[in-house]
Amino acid sequence: MKKTLLIALSLGVTVAATSTLATAMDPETDRQQLVDYFQAKNPKIAVDEYVNGAYIYSADKMQQWEAAEEFPPYLDAIDAGEAHYNKDIATYEKCFGTDVSAIRPKYPYFDEKTQQVVTLEGAINSCRTDAGLKAYKWKKGALAQVSAYLAYNARGQKINVKIDTDGARAAYEAGRNIYIKPTGQLNLSCAKCHTYNAGRKARSNLLSPILGHTTHFPVFRAKWQNLGTLHRRYGGCHKNMRAKPFKAQSEEYRNLEFFEAYVSNGLKINGPGYRE
Amino acid sequence: MNSKMKQLLTALALSTAVLTVPATVQAAEKAASAIDEGKKLAFSRSKGNCLACHMVADGAMPGNIGPAIIAMKLRFPDKQKLFDKVWGTPESQTVPNSMMPPFGQNGILTDSEIHKIVDYIYTL
Numbered sequence: 001m002k003k004t005l006l007i008a009l010s011l012g013v014t015v016a017a018t019s020t021l022a023t024a025m026d027p028e029t030d031r032q033q034l035v036d037y038f039q040a041k042n043p044k045i046a047v048d049e050y051v052n053g054a055y056i057y058s059a060d061k062m063q064q065w066e067a068a069e070e071f072p073p074y075l076d077a078i079d080a081g082e083a084h085y086n087k088d089i090a091t092y093e094k095c096f097g098t099d100v101s102a103i104r105p106k107y108p109y110f111d112e113k114t115q116q117v118v119t120l121e122g123a124i125n126s127c128r129t130d131a132g133l134k135a136y137k138w139k140k141g142a143l144a145q146v147s148a149y150l151a152y153n154a155r156g157q158k159i160n161v162k163i164d165t166d167g168a169r170a171a172y173e174a175g176r177n178i179y180i181k182p183t184g185q186l187n188l189s190c191a192k193c194h195t196y197n198a199g200r201k202a203r204s205n206l207l208s209p210i211l212g213h214t215t216h217f218p219v220f221r222a223k224w225q226n227l228g229t230l231h232r233r234y235g236g237c238h239k240n241m242r243a244k245p246f247k248a249q250s251e252e253y254r255n256l257e258f259f260e261a262y263v264s265n266g267l268k269i270n271g272p273g274y275r276e
Numbered sequence: 277m278n279s280k281m282k283q284l285l286t287a288l289a290l291s292t293a294v295l296t297v298p299a300t301v302q303a304a305e306k307a308a309s310a311i312d313e314g315k316k317l318a319f320s321r322s323k324g325n326c327l328a329c330h331m332v333a334d335g336a337m338p339g340n341i342g343p344a345i346i347a348m349k350l351r352f353p354d355k356q357k358l359f360d361k362v363w364g365t366p367e368s369q370t371v372p373n374s375m376m377p378p379f380g381q382n383g384i385l386t387d388s389e390i391h392k393i394v395d396y397i398y399t400l
Contacts, residue, residue, distance in 0.1 A: 185384055186377040187364075196373045201339045202328050242384075 027163045027172045031263045034195070038211055042199065050212035051270050057199040057206050065274065074148060074220035074272045077227045081149030084142050088133060095127035104147075104154035104269060108161065108258050110168035117171050117254040121147055121229055138248035139232035144218040148227055151218070151271030159215060159269060161262040168258075175259030178252055179210070184243025190256075193237075205276075214261040216273030227272060230257055307395070314396025317389050324385065324393055329375060333400055341375050348397050359394050363387070 035047060045056055055062040085092055085100070096103045107120035121143055125135040136143035163172055182189045190210070193202070198209040217230040231248035234256060238245035246252040318324040319335055326332050329341035352358035360368040364378020379385045385393070 185382050187382055188375065188377070192373055192375050197341050197375060200341045202341060203339050204337045205339075 025169065025173055025176075027169060027262060030176070031265065034263050035211065037195070038198070038209055047211070048267065050209055050264070051215045051267050053212060053216070053273070053275065054199075054206035054208035056209075061206065068274050072220070072274050073222075074227060074274060077145045077220065078148050078152050078272065080142075081145035081147070081152075084146050085149055088128070088131075091127060091131040091133060094131070095123070100150060101153040101157070104150045104271075105157045105160060108254065108261055110163070110165065110171055110258065112165060112167060115167045116251065117258040119249065119254055119257055120150065121231070122249050122254065138229065139235070140224070140226055140228050144227040144229050144232075147229065148218050148272035151216075151269060154269050155271070157269050159261055159264045159267050161258065161265055163262060171255045171258050172262055174252075175255035175257070178256045179259060184238070184241040186242050188241045188243075190237065210260060210263060212264055212267050214257060214264055215267050215269055216271045218271060219273045219275050221275050223276065310392050311396045311399060314392035314394070317385070318393045318396055323389065324379070326393075332397070345397050346400055348400055352398075355394065355398060358398065359390060362390050362394060 038045075038050070039047070042057075049056045052062070052065075055065045104120060107123060108117050110116075111118050121138065124143060124146055125138075129135050136146070163169055179190045182192070193207050194210045194213070198207050200207055214230060217233070218227045219230075219233065220227050229248065231253045234253050235245035235248065315333075316323075318326045318332060321328075326345065327335040327338045329339045331338040331340070331344040331346075333345075348358060352361070357368070361376075363380030364376070364382065365380075369376075369378065377384055380387060380390055
């Protein structure tokens with residue numbers, strides 16, 4: 001009796017999660033449960049702070065990171081992004097309007113016509129190819145730079161992903177399943193690292209919480225020595241799990257981004273970011 | 277003790293051992309090398325990579341996702357149960373959402389590699 005109770009308690013979120021999965025899932029209840037879970041786990045960390053990734057769990061690392069952000073290595077990339085943008089500005093303004101600060105906050109969104117999630121990077125490349133321009137490469141380079149320029153201009157605005165149709169709910173659920181389901185040779189899931197063990201260390205790597213995962217992308221990583229998109233990172237984590245990564249901008253990763261962005265609703269956009 | 281002296285003593289100890297009970301020494305050496313191999317397999321990033329999640333003896337930069345690998349004999353009086361835990365038999369997987377990979381089940385390590393790792397951690 002006592003034992004079953006304990007197991008039920010330690011299952012916590014999962015029990016609630018699977019039962020909502022069985023019935024029609026309500027993304028807002030799901031998001032709120034996740035926020036509650038993180039608050040219960042670390043009552044001293046305010047929700048706003050989740051935009052800073054793993055650094056919120058270590059005063060030392062936070063200090064080093066703040067020092068790095070004073071002369072951030074991504075400034076040249078923002079300038080390069082602006083130059084790319086201005087080179088094709090007539091095309092971009094037709095797609096996105098003239099206010100560069102208003103673009104990033106609209107993504108990702110669920111497009112009812114195509115019944116697909118549209119990401120910022122996806123929209124940039126569709127805008128280009130629709131106008132007869134060449135698409136950028138997906139994971140780094142010009143695309144990441146333009147994305148960084150647009151994120152930079154939108155800093156301080158809030159993530160505000162809307163779900164109010166069955167199609168959008170289905171995309172959220174599909175992304176959530178990828179996040180939760182163990183996969184690959186090591187039998188790991190995104191949730192095992194970024195929900196259940198957020199704040200713990202894998203070797204010397206502090207694990208970041210899912211909340212805020214999308215706020216600061218694209219990211220300049222010391223390890224990459226350049227800027228990379230969110231989907232580049234997803235691919236890296238899937239490889240570390242010894243699982244086959246999906247392609248950048250595949251339906252799977254767009255749904256995953258949609259899910260991760262939705263649960264980060266209300267957090268401030270602070271991209272591009274710097275990470276180890 | 278100075279190192280010369282130590283060498284001498286070891287040499288003596290070894291030679292007497294070889295002279296008197298060669299069979300046990302060979303067995304002991306074999307066991308010792310299996311334990312060494314077990315340690316290498318446990319620490320190697322491409323094999324066990326146990327340090328990703330566990331503190332293990334003097335291993336550098338351990339993670340802290342799983343419990344420290346210590347007092348294994350106390351925790352697992354039945355060595356087979358320890359093997360099963362690392363292998364990942366269904367009965368051994370009792371912790372919900374555990375990060376512990378099922379090393380045998382998923383073919384990450386061979387049974388013989390797992391035996392060596394278990395021999396090693398059983399000394400901790």
